Amino acid sequence: MEKQKIAILGGTGALGTGLALRWIKADYPVIIGSRESQKAVAAADHLQEKWGVKVTQATDNVSAAEAGDIVVLTVPFAHQRSTLKSVQTQLKGKILIDVTVALAPPKVARVQLPPEGSAGIIAQNLLGEAVNVVSAFQNVPADALQSEQSSIDCDVLVTGNNVEAREIVIQLAAKAGMRAFHAGPIDNSVATEALTSLLISINKRYKAHSGIRITGIHT
Amino acid sequence: MEKQKIAILGGTGALGTGLALRWIKADYPVIIGSRESQKAVAAADHLQEKWGVKVTQATDNVSAAEAGDIVVLTVPFAHQRSTLKSVQTQLKGKILIDVTVALAPPKVARVQLPPEGSAGIIAQNLLGEAVNVVSAFQNVPADALQSEQSSIDCDVLVTGNNVEAREIVIQLAAKAGMRAFHAGPIDNSVATEALTSLLISINKRYKAHSGIRITGIHT
Numbered sequence: 348m349e350k351q352k353i354a355i356l357g358g359t360g361a362l363g364t365g366l367a368l369r370w371i372k373a374d375y376p377v378i379i380g381s382r383e384s385q386k387a388v389a390a391a392d393h394l395q396e397k398w399g400v401k402v403t404q405a406t407d408n409v410s411a412a413e414a415g416d417i418v419v420l421t422v423p424f425a426h427q428r429s430t431l432k433s434v435q436t437q438l439k440g441k442i443l444i445d446v447t448v449a450l451a452p453p454k455v456a457r458v459q460l461p462p463e464g465s466a467g468i469i470a471q472n473l474l475g476e477a478v479n480v481v482s483a484f485q486n487v488p489a490d491a492l493q494s495e496q497s498s499i500d501c502d503v504l505v506t507g508n509n510v511e512a513r514e515i516v517i518q519l520a521a522k523a524g525m526r527a528f529h530a531g532p533i534d535n536s537v538a539t540e541a542l543t544s545l546l547i548s549i550n551k552r553y554k555a556h557s558g559i560r561i562t563g564i565h566t
Numbered sequence: 567m568e569k570q571k572i573a574i575l576g577g578t579g580a581l582g583t584g585l586a587l588r589w590i591k592a593d594y595p596v597i598i599g600s601r602e603s604q605k606a607v608a609a610a611d612h613l614q615e616k617w618g619v620k621v622t623q624a625t626d627n628v629s630a631a632e633a634g635d636i637v638v639l640t641v642p643f644a645h646q647r648s649t650l651k652s653v654q655t656q657l658k659g660k661i662l663i664d665v666t667v668a669l670a671p672p673k674v675a676r677v678q679l680p681p682e683g684s685a686g687i688i689a690q691n692l693l694g695e696a697v698n699v700v701s702a703f704q705n706v707p708a709d710a711l712q713s714e715q716s717s718i719d720c721d722v723l724v725t726g727n728n729v730e731a732r733e734i735v736i737q738l739a740a741k742a743g744m745r746a747f748h749a750g751p752i753d754n755s756v757a758t759e760a761l762t763s764l765l766i767s768i769n770k771r772y773k774a775h776s777g778i779r780i781t782g783i784h785t
Contacts, residue, residue, distance in 0.1 A: 458756040464677075488782060500781045504764060531767030537677040538764040541757035545723060546780075548750035555783040561768065562719045563707060563776040 353519075354378040354415025356408045356430060357422030359390040362446060362484065365492025366419065368398055369523035376403040380411025382430075387411070398493075412437035417515070419444040420470070424451075427466055431473055439477045442512045444519075445470045445536075446484045448543045456548040458541045467506060467536030481507035481516045482536035485543050487525065488556040496524075501558025503527035506535040528561060572738075573597040573634025575627045575649060576641030578609040581665060581703065584711025585638065587617055588742035595622040599630025601649075606630070617712075631656035636734070638663040639689070643670075646685055650692055658696045661731045663738075664689045664755075665703045667762045675767040677760045686725060686755030700726035700735045701755035704762050706744065707775040715743075720777025722746035725754040747780055 353370055355363045358379040367377045371394070381387035384407040391405035404414060412418050412434035418441055422430050427447045431438075447466035451459040463469045467482030474480060483505045491499045503520045505527050507513045513529050520527035530539070542559070549557045572589055574582045577598040586596045590613070600606035603626040610624035623633060631637050631653035637660055641649050646666045650657075666685035670678040682688045686701030693699060702724045710718045722739045724746050726732045732748050739746035749758070761778070768776045 456750055458683075458750075458754045460683075460756065464679075506764075528768055529771050530764050531675055531677075535677045535760070535764045535767060537679065538757065538760035541754070541760050545725075545749050545754045545757040548754060549747055549780065549783065552748050553783045557780050557782040560779040560781055561765075561776050562779055564768065564772045564774040 350375050351416035352376045352378060352403065352414060353417050353419060354380055354411040355419045355421060356380040356411055356434065357420060357426070359386050360421060361489035362487070362492065363421035364390050364394055365489055366421070366484070366523060367402060368394055368400055369492060370519070371400040371402065373522040375522070378402065378404040378406065378411045378414050380406055380408040382408060409434055409437060415441070417442045417444065419446060421446045424449050424466055427469065428473065431470060435474060438474060442479045442481060442515060443470065443474065444516055445480055445482050448485050448540045450544065456544055456551055458544045460537060460541060464534065465536040465540045467533050467540065471508065471533045479507065479509040479512035480533060481505060481512050482533060482539060483516050483520065483527065485539040486546060486559055488558050490556060491558070492523070498524045500560070501525065502561050504530040504539045506530045506533055506539060508532050528564070569594050570635035571595045571597060571622065571633060572636050572638060573599055573630040574638045574640060575599045575630055575653065576639065576645070578605050579640060580708035581706070581711065582640035583609050583613060584708055585640070585703070585742060586621060587613055587619055588711060589738070590619040590621065592741040594741070597621065597623040597625065597630045597633050599625055599627040601627060628653055628656060634660070636661045636663065636738070638665060640665045643668050643685055646688065647692065650689060654693060657693060661698045661700055661734060662689065662693065663735055664699055664701050667704050667759045669763065675763055675770055677763045679756060679760060683753065684755040684759045686752050686759065690727065690752045698726065698728040698731035699752060700724060700731050701752060701758060702735050702739065702746070704758040705765060705778055707777055709775060710777070711742070717743045719779070720744065721780050723749040723758045725749045725752055725758060727751050747783070
């Protein structure tokens with residue numbers, strides 16, 4: 348079976364390129380999208396130069412969403428809605444892995460969630476039943492992804508209303524070197540997104556790059 | 567210096583008696599309070615019979631709050647406000663360690679936070695500046711406290727607006743066998759309380775007694 352194509356929208360930041368790197372290494376075809384396609388090309392060039400890996404395509408967000416079987420969103424919260432609206436048609440019938448965290452700059456170390464509850468909930472409400480929104484990777488230190496170490500000392504909490512879609516994301520996380528768990532419906536993305544601010548607060552105080560591990564599970 | 571007296575309100579459940587057990591073992595004077603003092607006496611008797619430890623006093627919540635230097639609240643969310651109102655005078659100038667989690671039964675595995683954000687925020691708003699509210703111990707599996715094992719495989723995320731008060735709670739957690747971290751202002755208790763529902767969801771799916779560890783900190 349051919350591997351599913353992964354499109355990473357807003358895939359030019361540390362988290363997006365880090366995920367791209369790891370999935371390419373795991374032999375997935377990866378498409379990087381950006382609002383401006385030349386930024387996507389620059390991110391692809393960076394990955395090629397620094398890590399010797401080749402993205403399948405670097406293009407604008409709409410073309411990337413169209414080409415991807417699974418679509419990943421890694422944009423700042425302020426751009427989440429506009430990006431999703433621009434690719435709503437292209438996402439129909441697909442899984443959207445939403446990595447967005449509802450942060451309210453400048454006080455990103457303080458939990459300040461939106462009235463809807465979380466970015467994950469906003470995405471699912473906006474896209475409706477036609478798209479399986481899965482929220483994941485909120486708590487992974489971005490710099491850990493771009494490293495020689497194959498496994499990452501942080502678990503991924505995967506939330507979403509569709510169990511099969513969550514399972515696919517859990518497998519993709521494993522391919523990227525992360526242990527991941529089913530963590531309930533999309534409403535539970537409130538926890539993972541709030542946790543991001545709490546971890547930023549820990550990072551500031553302890554000069555750390557913190558992450559989390561789930562204990563007490565025998566897998 | 568004499569050790570501070572710890573009063574545990576609603577201290578008859580698994581979490582309250584577990585904390586009592588561990589602090590008594592660490593030579594702290596512990597007072598157990600309950601709405602009905604005979605329930606507190608029963609919990610004290612249980613601790614004596616099962617673990618051979620002796621609580622300093624078992625009484626009603628108001629007397630316990632009066633007698634304690636540090637007061638711990640471990641009641642169901644539905645009783646949080648009424649309990650706090652009943653001891654508001656007794657708490658003045660003290661630290662309140664609020665262990666309450668804003669759960670909305672019966673769907674406790676789904677994050678459903680109150681309009682205020684969290685039980686911790688509700689407590690701080692209700693009690694005002696006269697009381698240093700510190701939120702902690704939300705993610706600790708209660709059964710782990712009542713065990714022979716001295717150290718617990720779960721970290722404690724400590725939130726509150728007063729750094730010194732947080733530090734005292736971090737030390738108390740250490741005495742009870744838990745590693746604890748400063749995790750920001752009381753607003754960040756949204757994260758720890760939401761995380762409780764997410765861990766319950768994990769427990770159901772994986773038949774686990776899950777907890778969390780913070781990674782990436784060199785302490």
